[in-house]
Structure formats: C-alpha cells, structure tokens
Amino acid sequence: MDPAVRFGIKARYPGACGLCGAPVAVGERIFQLPKKRTGAGGRWVCAACRFPDPERVIDVAFLVRKLEQRLLHGPSYTPTMAEVDLIVTVMGYVDPLEEGELLILRRLQEAQLARRCPTFGRAKVATLLARMNAAAPR
Template sequence: MRMEPIVRYGIKSRFDNVCALCGAPTSVGDRIYKLPDKRGGRKWVCAACRWEDEERVIDLPFVLRKVDHRMGVGPYTPNLAELQVILGAARGVVLETDDEVFLFELLDQCLEARRPRILSRAKMSTLLDVLRRAAE
C-alpha cells in the first residue's frame, strides 16, 4: 500500500493552529502532516507527532499541555514516557480524593504492565487537577 504524499511529506500551514495530538502551536509556514487513515485520518499534526523524535522533551509542561488539549477533542492515551512523567510528578503531591488515588494506582499498574489505557474525560480532569498542583 502506497502512502499519500500529504501524509509522507506534509504541507506548509496556511494559518496559525495547534497540533491535533499534543496541542503544540503551529504557525503559518510550519510543516504539518495529515495522519494516515489507520491513525485518525483527518487530523493535522506537527512533525514531532507524525514522526518519532528521540530528542523531543517530554516533561510536565508538555504533558499538561497535551492533556489539557485532549480534554477538548477526545480521549487521551498516555505513552510510556508520559506515564513516567505523570507518576514522577504525582510523587510530590498529596492525593486528596479516592478518585485521585484510584487513578494513580491504575496508571502505576499500566506502567508496570507497559500497557497504557485510554483515559476518559473524567479521568483526564482528575489527572489535570493533580498535575496542576504538582506544577505549582
């Protein structure tokens, strides 16, 4: 099966927008890529989300931006590097509710099994609360 040129080579953005996956801002002239049909099809993403970038820094501000962005567009599945950042940030925060405790036990199990789970908007909201407290 042949890859579409727009998927492989992308286009120059015609207006300022954000990446559909990570929420990173894209400016006019930045190269953006259409995701392949098997990964979502109609979404436009930045180069770092389209092609694996080993030098991409995955830190707390990145994860916060990504989760906040995903709240508006649908579910979020953290990758293993993001799970490590999330769990590392949560170590310094007091978990206040049973939902927070349950969520972080679930995320810890996911990291241990190396199988991330899809998080609903309710779980993303709980996650955002904890991550924002960790960022303070």
C-alpha cells in the same frame, strides 16, 4: 499512502498541533494522520507527533498542554510510556490524593510494570489535568 500523510504540507495559517497542542507557525511542516488514527474530521499534527522523537522533552508544561488538547478535542487519551512515568512521578510528590486520583495512580503504576499504555476517558483526563495543573511550576 496519501502525500499529506507521508510528506506533510506547509501550514498556511497559525494554529496548534491536533495531538499535543504545540503552536504551529505559518510555513512549518504539518502532517495529516492516517485515516485509521483519526476521527471523522481528520487531524493535522506537528512533525514530532507524526514521527516519534526520542529527543522530545516531556515535562509538566507539555503534559498539561496535551491533556488540555485531548480534553477539548478527543474522546480519549492514551499516554506514551514517558508520559506515564512523568505522571506517576508528579502524583507521588503531590499532597493527599483523592480516591479517584489514587485509582488512576494505581492503574498507571500497573501500566508501568506491564509496559502497556492505558487509555483514559474524558472524566479521568479532567482529573489528571486538574492534578497536573496543581503540580505545574508557576
């Protein structure tokens, strides 16, 4: 295994995590995802994305940041089960949903029951992002 994948490197420039969009300061440890999990350009991620952290706070602001990142840089988005649970909860509190949003909500509810994370393309990610932005506390 490549040392940058296993041990990471210190960031030389400020930037953002390639998956969650969290800010990365100079000197913080970043990791390159293994080739089987990256696209053509490779992807540098924060430690919390490289090694799943059960203590990581998954809130609406985090979800909005991750959806924006996936909409800009990725062809698809596969939420974790914690993110699926949060999306279903938030969409339950939002005023009337459109037909496309109801289909996404049903798919997420089925995923909750099956405990399998669905994958969404760009159009559905854009719909989720709009709904999460509407629900985000200001």
